[in-house]
Amino acid sequence: MKFTKDQLERYSRMLALSDFSLKDQEALQRTTVTVVGAGGLGCPTLRLLTALGFGTVRIIDHDVVELSNLQRQTLYRVEDIGKPKAKAAADNLARLNPDVKFEPILDSINERNAVKLVEGSDIILDGLDTIAARHAVNRASVKLRIPYVYAGALEYYGNITTFIPERTGCLYCLLGTARDDPQRTCSTVGVTPVILNVIASIEVQEALLLATGKEPHLAGKLMYVDMRTLSIDSFEIHRNDACPVCSGNHQDGSEATKVSTSDEITVSALCTNSFNIIPPKNLSLDLESIGERLRVSHKVKVSGLFLSVELEEGITVTVMKKGTAVVKGVTDPDEALRLYKSVVEM
Numbered sequence: 631m632k633f634t635k636d637q638l639e640r641y642s643r644m645l646a647l648s649d650f651s652l653k654d655q656e657a658l659q660r661t662t663v664t665v666v667g668a669g670g671l672g673c674p675t676l677r678l679l680t681a682l683g684f685g686t687v688r689i690i691d692h693d694v695v696e697l698s699n700l701q702r703q704t705l706y707r708v709e710d711i712g713k714p715k716a717k718a719a720a721d722n723l724a725r726l727n728p729d730v731k732f733e734p735i736l737d738s739i740n741e742r743n744a745v746k747l748v749e750g751s752d753i754i755l756d757g758l759d760t761i762a763a764r765h766a767v768n769r770a771s772v773k774l775r776i777p778y779v780y781a782g783a784l785e786y787y788g789n790i791t792t793f794i795p796e797r798t799g800c801l802y803c804l805l806g807t808a809r810d811d812p813q814r815t816c817s818t819v820g821v822t823p824v825i826l827n828v829i830a831s832i833e834v835q836e837a838l839l840l841a842t843g844k845e846p847h848l849a850g851k852l853m854y855v856d857m858r859t860l861s862i863d864s865f866e867i868h869r870n871d872a873c874p875v876c877s878g879n880h881q882d883g884s885e886a887t888k889v890s891t892s893d894e895i896t897v898s899a900l901c902t903n904s905f906n907i908i909p910p911k912n913l914s915l916d917l918e919s920i921g922e923r924l925r926v927s928h929k930v931k932v933s934g935l936f937l938s939v940e941l942e943e944g945i946t947v948t949v950m951k952k953g954t955a956v957v958k959g960v961t962d963p964d965e966a967l968r969l970y971k972s973v974v975e976m
């Protein structure tokens with residue numbers, strides 16, 4: 631693999647490091663890394679991966695940019711509000727490093743699609759905000775034998791570990807059937823951008839080590855960072871020999887992580903008064919004609935990939951062409967489902 635003069639200049643400060651060679655830079659260029667979630671953790675992670683010159687960066691996110699994101703999700707600009715994050719992230723990152731190939735996927739990762747969405751990647755990095763979605767990623771990681779750097783942050787705290795299938799335990803070994811606590815999300819208890827950047831930096835350091843064939847620091851170790859006291863601790867974690875996900879005992883525990891389903895449509899709670907809706911199959915919606923119907927009485931924005939409609943003040947539904955959607959401004963999942971159905975005419 632030959633680097634151009636510009637590329638050698640671009641990566642010169644990495645190549646000047648005593649333990650980072652041209653071979654390592656080539657290894658990064660050959661690596662496909664998937665970042666699941668382009669929010670608070672995903673944004674700084676994506677920015678670093680792109681700047682470092684990872685070859686292919688896949689970005690999976692179903693959400694749209696909103697004003698309250700901009701305090702920490704600094705990949706986005708005011709003009710990106712209302713756009714799908716995966717697309718806005720890829721567009722903005724391409725301007726940072728045109729060497730990188732981006733694969734934006736406007737979808738919500740879940741038990742049904744996780745394997746398909748992460749297939750072909752060499753490393754999975756966590757930018758998620760629910761345990762349910764992380765369990766889906768974990769199962770795909772174990773099944774496809776792809777290392778998964780798990781990370782999470784809330785308030786001033788964060789934790790992180792690297793799961794390497796067949797070597798370490800997995801997320802289910804660590805968390806078991808723990809569920810999301812709806813009382814503790816970033817919109818209720820807050821999160822500082824500082825902890826997100828610290829945890830994202832550690833994620834990328836693990837990805838650098840994995841991609842260049844070196845030993846990651848956090849395989850079998852959970853690191854805990856507290857920015858309120860500026861303390862960092864880590865402790866060993868172990869494989870659970872009876873784990874239904876990674877021990878070969880194949881009741882895979884997926885029932886424990888499902889939120890709710892109705893008519894095969896999955897409705898799951900997101901961070902702010904909002905819900906993610908996933909239909910059982912690709913609906914291939916005709917967004918233009920839905921837009922025409924709704925435009926009579928509502929404010930509607932249609933781009934090739936998505937449609938966003940304000941049904942009432944503060945209540946918006948954003949639908950992707952394949953039928954997945956985000957309903958914002960409601961507190962009740964049944965109400966979210968009803969609004970979704972009224973938009974797509976189900």
Ligand SMILES: [Zn+2]
Pocket residue numbers: 799800801802803804870873874875876877
């Ligand atoms: Zn396990």
